Amino acid sequence: MLSVVSLRTVTAFILLILGLTVVAAGSAAAAPAEGSPNATTVDGPAVTSTVERVGGSGTLRYDLTLAGLSEYERVKLVVGRDATVVEADGMATTRRDGRTWVRRAGDSATASVRIRTTTAATDRPTEGGEYFATESWLLGRVPLVELRWASAGERVERRRLFADGRTSSARATVSNRYVLVGDQRSVSVTAADGGIRIVSPVGTELGPDEDDLLPALGDAAERLDVGDRGDDVVLFALGSPARRGGESFPVHDEAWINTDSPLDDPNSVWLHEYVHTRQDFVLAADMRWFREASAEYYAARLAYEQGRIDRAVMEAHIDGAPTTAALTEPGSWDDPTVPYTKGARVLALVDRKVRLSTDGARSLEDVFRRLNEHDGPVTYGDFKDAVAAVAGHRMDGWLDRYVDGTAPVSSFYPGGPERQGLLAPLVQVVNGAGTGGVFFALSLFLSGVGSVPLYRYLDRTDPDDREDRSGRPV
Structure with missing residues (x-):
């Protein structure tokens, strides 16, 4: 009995050692270069990378090391137009x-x-x-680099490097489009099944207080119920020479913002660029306006x-001020700010109409969510369908007039520029009422208008009143 137990113990111990050896070997293959960001493919040859600034210039240098190539029949990299290959060891290059x-x-x-990247960063705030x-x-561009490989008799596999996940160290944060190189710090907040991380160069002072900014972004994540939740957002906070405002890359949930x-x-801008990171749709040309319009509206809201x-x-x-530009026709925009205005x-207005039509049960957020869930580029027709599905009725005529047409949109809020004419009081009431209120207001208005000819008719047929009207035409 003792010998059996001892044999089992020894066998288990050997298996444990073998298991730890395999894990250690796997970890070593994926280990990043010391103190540098790293991108390692899940499948295919192992790739490690480091990024450094080229002297004091505005360009970046990426060093890639590929291992395990003998396991594959074919291995190649495709480097996009935003970078150039300056050196290759064990690989041949062709430009095409x-x-x-x-x-x-x-x-x-x-x-x-x-x-080396071909797009240089600037030391001055250019438009x-x-x-x-x-x-x-330096805030620079992450280049497009695709790894392709194939085993003997197998189809070609491909994977974009730097897109497997974000990496960071004390000296560099590599995201999908942007990379920040230099001493830096980061703070984060967890919200809406994901995280929001603010990365900034050491010594950069944020305009808003950090204790106020993080809760504000977390609250925005919870309030904005438009789908596309669960992904981590990276916001690079930059001081001078970054120009005013910011820039976002919605597909990969990242942006930079002037502090x-x-x-x-x-x-x-903090809320505006955050809204952009929740835009998971692809827009057709006639819906290009929606990207900035939705960010502008929801930032204010x-x-x-x-x-x-x-x-x-x-x-x-x-x-x-009203404009006659047709939103669906960018060529008609007399100013690039048309989507913002x-x-x-x-x-x-669409938000208000949807809320009125559904007694507040739905809003523009539901339309936004449908666009995020849409398969393929969102067209103007898709937008009209989404609005109809959410509102419970079609609004094509109104949308064609103000979105696809050139009819200007001026004030629409109660308390805005005064409305003139007979309908002014009715418009004010309708703007502030729900569905029941709208019906009541219209009924009251129509009954008042309809009563004028009715009372005139009754006056003409009332025998008791005829004597008092002698000498007047009947």
Whole structure:
């Protein structure tokens, strides 16, 4: 009996040692370069990467190391137009159609490739600039690099590097589009089944107080019920020379924001860019306006709902001078801000109409969610269908007039510019009423209008009143 137990014990011990050895070997294969970000593919050859700034310039250098190549018949990298290959060991390069094709050359099990970004960061706030640099930090572009491989007799597999997940260290944070290089710090908040992380260069002062900013973003994540939840959001907070405002990359839930941007403002860039990260749709040309229009409207609305601005400030921000541009035709826009102005006003009206039609049970958020869930590019027709499905009735005529047409949209809020004429009181009542209130107001108005000819008819047929009307035409 003792010998059997001892045999089982020894066998279990050997299996444990073997298991730990396999785990250790697997971990070593995926270990990142010391102190540097790393991207390792789940399948295919193992790839590690480091990123460094090229001297004091505005460009970045990525060093890639590939291992385990002997296990595959074919291995190659495709480097996009936003980078160039400056060195390759164990691989041959070919330039074609603006891209660089890097193929395995020889029988070596390892290879290395060095690439450099072609889009340089600037040290001054230029209009439309997206990448910036100072002496101590640089926000640059993550290049498009695709790994392709195939075993003997198997089909070609492919994977984009740097898209497997975000990596960070004390000196670099690599996301999907942006990379911040230089000493940095980060803070985060958990909300809506995901996290929001703010990364900034060391010494950068945030405009809003950190203890106020993080809860505000977390609250926005909970309030904005439009789907596309659960993903982690990365916001790069930058000081000078970053231009005013910010820039987002909704597909991968990341953005950069100028730290001078206020939070208690109807035009809060923090909230505006966060809304962008919740846009999981692809827009057709006739719906291009919706991206900025929805971010502009919800930034103001979230600031109001959080009590950071009052209703009058929100309404004044969304109201504005009318424009005759057709939202579905970008060529008709006389100003690039049309989506921010007319677009935001149209969405505020759609939101109001949906709430009135459903007694507050639904809103524009439900339309937004349907667009996020839509398969394929969202067209204007898809938008009209989504509005109809949410509101419970079609609004094509109204949408065609103000979205697809050139009819201007001016004030629509109670308390806005005064409305003139006979219908002014009715419009004010309708704007502030629910479905029942609208029906009552219309009934009251129509009964008043209809009573005029009715009373005139009764006057003419009432015998008791004829004597008093002698000499008047009947």
